[in-house]
Amino acid sequence: MSNTIQKPTGETLFIKASEVAIVMDVSRAYAYRIVKQLNEELAAKGILTIDGRTNRKYFYERLYGTVSA
DSSP: OOOOOOOOSSSOSEEEHHHHHHHHTOOHHHHHHHHHHHHHHHHHTTOOOBTTEEEHHHHHHHHHOOOOO
């Protein structure tokens, strides 16, 4: 049995500030501020964060809001 960790296929769990800039059509500097704000919100909930990237699902939830079926 191997102890290697495989990177998931498709979209990654985290979205980088450079991708946030493209999605939102803002500067990279502003995208970093958005990522920082989202990470502060997640950290307040006790969730581990990484500088320069944030949880992709949380980003889209905050961007578009929660969609009810």
